[in-house]
Amino acid sequence: DAVATFPSPSGALLAVLRESTADGGEKKRFVEVWRGSSLQAVSEVTKLHGSFYAQDFFASSSFSKSEDSLLYTAEANPPEAEDDGKAYDKFRFRPHMGERLIGKKRPGVFLMQWGQANPLAPKNPTTRDNPSPKIRNTTVLRLTYPSLDPREPIVSFGQAVFDTEGTIYATGFEHTKDGRFLGLVGCFNRPTGIWEIRTVDGKADTKAQTQECTAKKLTTDDRSCRSPRVVRTSDGTSTLVWLSHKRGGPHHSCARLDARDLKTGEQRIVVHTVWEPDVRAPSPVSSKSAAKLDQPQPLPDETVFRGLYVDQLPQQPFIELEGKPFILTHSVCTHYNTIYLISLENGETWRAVFKDGGLLYSWSVLGTDGKNRFVCMRSRLDVPNELVLGTFEKKDAPPSLRIIDKPDLSVDIMHTLDRLHHTVISYGERRHVETIVVEKIDEDATETIKPCILIPHGGPHIAMSIAFSPVVAAFVFEGYTVAMTNYTGSLGYGEKHVMELIGQCGTLDVKDCFGAAHFLVQKGYAKHGKGCLFVYGGSHGGFIAGNLIGQFPNTFSAAVMRNPVIAAGDMIANTDIPDWCFSEFGLEDQFTMGNADKDAEHLADGTRTAAWEALQDASPISCIGDVEAPVLLLIGEQDQRVPPSQGKNYYHALKERGKTVDMLCFPSGGHPLGEVENARASFEAVRDWFNKYR
Numbered sequence: 259d260a261v262a263t264f265p266s267p268s269g270a271l272l273a274v275l276r277e278s279t280a281d282g283g284e285k286k287r288f289v290e291v292w293r294g295s296s297l298q299a300v301s302e303v304t305k306l307h308g309s310f311y312a313q314d315f316f317a318s319s320s321f322s323k324s325e326d327s328l329l330y331t332a333e334a335n336p337p338e339a340e341d342d343g344k345a346y347d348k349f350r351f352r353p354h355m356g357e358r359l360i361g362k363k364r365p366g367v368f369l370m371q372w373g374q375a376n377p378l379a380p381k382n383p384t385t386r387d388n389p390s391p392k393i394r395n396t397t398v399l400r401l402t403y404p405s406l407d408p409r410e411p412i413v414s415f416g417q418a419v420f421d422t423e424g425t426i427y428a429t430g431f432e433h434t435k436d437g438r439f440l441g442l443v444g445c446f447n448r449p450t451g452i453w454e455i456r457t458v459d460g461k462a463d464t465k466a467q468t469q470e471c472t473a474k475k476l477t478t479d480d481r482s483c484r485s486p487r488v489v490r491t492s493d494g495t496s497t498l499v500w501l502s503h504k505r506g507g508p509h510h511s512c513a514r515l516d517a518r519d520l521k522t523g524e525q526r527i528v529v530h531t532v533w534e535p536d537v538r539a540p541s542p543v544s545s546k547s548a549a550k551l552d553q554p555q556p557l558p559d560e561t562v563f564r565g566l567y568v569d570q571l572p573q574q575p576f577i578e579l580e581g582k583p584f585i586l587t588h589s590v591c592t593h594y595n596t597i598y599l600i601s602l603e604n605g606e607t608w609r610a611v612f613k614d615g616g617l618l619y620s621w622s623v624l625g626t627d628g629k630n631r632f633v634c635m636r637s638r639l640d641v642p643n644e645l646v647l648g649t650f651e652k653k654d655a656p657p658s659l660r661i662i663d664k665p666d667l668s669v670d671i672m673h674t675l676d677r678l679h680h681t682v683i684s685y686g687e688r689r690h691v692e693t694i695v696v697e698k699i700d701e702d703a704t705e706t707i708k709p710c711i712l713i714p715h716g717g718p719h720i721a722m723s724i725a726f727s728p729v730v731a732a733f734v735f736e737g738y739t740v741a742m743t744n745y746t747g748s749l750g751y752g753e754k755h756v757m758e759l760i761g762q763c764g765t766l767d768v769k770d771c772f773g774a775a776h777f778l779v780q781k782g783y784a785k786h787g788k789g790c791l792f793v794y795g796g797s798h799g800g801f802i803a804g805n806l807i808g809q810f811p812n813t814f815s816a817a818v819m820r821n822p823v824i825a826a827g828d829m830i831a832n833t834d835i836p837d838w839c840f841s842e843f844g845l846e847d848q849f850t851m852g853n854a855d856k857d858a859e860h861l862a863d864g865t866r867t868a869a870w871e872a873l874q875d876a877s878p879i880s881c882i883g884d885v886e887a888p889v890l891l892l893i894g895e896q897d898q899r900v901p902p903s904q905g906k907n908y909y910h911a912l913k914e915r916g917k918t919v920d921m922l923c924f925p926s927g928g929h930p931l932g933e934v935e936n937a938r939a940s941f942e943a944v945r946d947w948f949n950k951y952r
Contacts (some may be wrong), residue, residue, distance in 0.1 A: 487738025804878025
């Protein structure tokens, strides 16, 4: 029943956000602070607020420097009635926050204080190791911001972190002018900024359980910012760092690392966006020198800095080496995650190279000790996740590694995984288009070309990697070769190739994936014919799959699509990311966010109708009449990203045309269908569908 846990800066304390269900089904919520097995503080917050936010893109999880206060985020209670006392105020519309946050509408930052930090605590001497007074004297207050202009778009705060006891930095998530809250999952072009929040002395209302604060935005409106982290060095310097993107445009792209000196207020860019990796630069590479290249170049070697492609910074990303401050983070780098060490002084970037051949893995940094040690996770297509402790001695020397936890696998499973083999291939001059081919090494001497499943990723701006995937492994051991394609627009190849896809969805991405399938046949990984090639994609990957079987009807023997985009023009009104339909298809100027003047202008000159037609023409619905492959649809009824009506309408349209189609609908399923029962049923259905037509 622990929803989230996070440690204090010293590592001595652990906060636990707990939600339990009583015998009668009633939910109860508690915030606990532990020192080892000793409970230091606890507060029941069931009546104070709703459920906790545990998602890293919104949650707050920060202790104060003195470690007697903490911040967390939870759903604030709706008002029973506003100042005029009208009973219907609680029914007033407020948009929910989209995929993975269904039902969440009023996020609040809460401050828990105990011991001498608690304003209600008796002022008798206590010691940190004596928990009794702390347990008895705990206060939780919701932060309020009366200084914010109510006429401006609503700002919701999350990702709050302490600097000093009364100074907090947070990400402010703004509603649009027309009252929307644009979905956050996988979207980093949002109207978000970094804010400074200061508690007002003497304005803690313990009866109302609120703490009045001032709030000031620190970043400009043209940047989309997130993931604030306060870095404290041994010389007493405090620096605020965060990730930022250009607001608008592609939903994910190459990030910039920004910083603010908390003493002087000076802001600067630490790591710039990389337009195209400079293959000529030696290691270490300054991100400032990652210049645009005028001519095609050979693929960069392993030392070249590709840019920052990371959703969030680790909660504690700070490393200090040789008296100098660094940020440690992972980033997508073509077909895997790698680890970068970034100088906070000048932005120089070193790629971590490991003594045991660690480049062969995909890595994720979980956190550091603020000194020279870090904890990370690594895996490979044939190696399930391992928890690893790393120690740096020098910035340009390989860190030592120690595996501290890994799955306890049977001998049979280890032998089976040892037979997995992957190859990364690219074709022609489009060397940024890569396909990860996963196959099983047969123990007998006879080798035959196995049926191949092509899997284009969703997004479209994410990337397939060599990280362990139980689904991929299972398909391979069912007798398939699996080919995962990173097409133009995938992350980790430079901002140039992200931007290249804008306005070409439905053409360039489809062309890349069809070219990859053709190249697989040329190289002997697959072959044409009945039961030889299959395609499986979700979300935008389903959009590509639908276009592939419509534009190239004789290539694939069967297709599976999970929550696919079928008609982009029709999903605008029912998705949590309506701007995606415009920005990814090169029509961003048509998404006006409720600008009445522009709406009238677009309706008058017909551009809105033309935009809808362009979206439909780029979508699988435009080529549905040519589909020959049997289609299985997997639909999550709770999907807020791609409306379930997209897949259902496709099902009925295929049925009407006499095509072979089946559909599974999951009542509790969201966009990824990641729930245990749904994931298992989905895999078994896909396996059986492909086996039926191989």
